Amino acid sequence: GQSPAAPPEKTPESKQTAEQPKDTSAEKPKESNTTTADGVAGQKPNTPRTVETQNVSRIQLATGGQAPWSMFAVTTLATVAIVVFILRHALFWHRALVKGEAFFMHHKFLDIALVGVSVLGYILTRSAGVIH
Numbered sequence: 001g002q003s004p005a006a007p008p009e010k011t012p013e014s015k016q017t018a019e020q021p022k023d024t025s026a027e028k029p030k031e032s033n034t035t036t037a038d039g040v041a042g043q044k045p046n047t048p049r050t051v052e053t054q055n056v057s058r059i060q061l062a063t064g065g066q067a068p069w070s071m072f073a074v075t076t077l078a079t080v081a082i083v084v085f086i087l088r089h090a091l092f093w094h095r096a097l098v099k100g101e102a103f104f105m106h107h108k109f110l111d112i113a114l115v116g117v118s119v120l121g122y123i124l125t126r127s128a129g130v131i132h
Contacts, residue, residue, distance in 0.1 A: 057071065059071055059074050
C-alpha cells in the first residue's frame with residue numbers, strides 16, 4: 001500500500017489568506033482638522049487640538065502671499081470692467097427704447113396687438129383653481 005501524503009506544514013507566510021488583506025491603515029494618513037500637540041506647553045503629548053482655518057483667495061495662492069496689493073488691483077480691475085459693462089448696456093437699452101417708442105408711435109395697432117397678447121398670455125397662464 002501507499003501511505004497517505006503528509007499534510008503540508010504551515011509556515012508563517014501561509015497563515016495569511018486572501019480573505020485577510022494586510023492592514024494598510026498605518027500607511028495612509030487620516031484627514032482631519034486636528035493636529036497633535038507634541039511639545040505644546042500646557043498640553044499632554046499626542047492630545048488633539050483644533051487648528052484654525054483661514055480663507056485664502058486664488059490671487060493669494062498665485063502670488064504666494066508676497067503681494068498684498070494684488071487683491072486691491074484685481075478688485076479694482078474687476079469693478080471697472082463691471083461698470084463699463086453696465087454703462088454700455090444701459091446706453092444700448094436707452095437707444096433701443098427711444099427708437100422703439102418712435103416706431104410704435106407710427107404703428108399704433110401693432111402696439112395694441114402686442115399689449116393684448118401679453119395680457120392674454122398672463123391671464124391664461126395663471127392658476128384657475130385646484131383639482132382634488
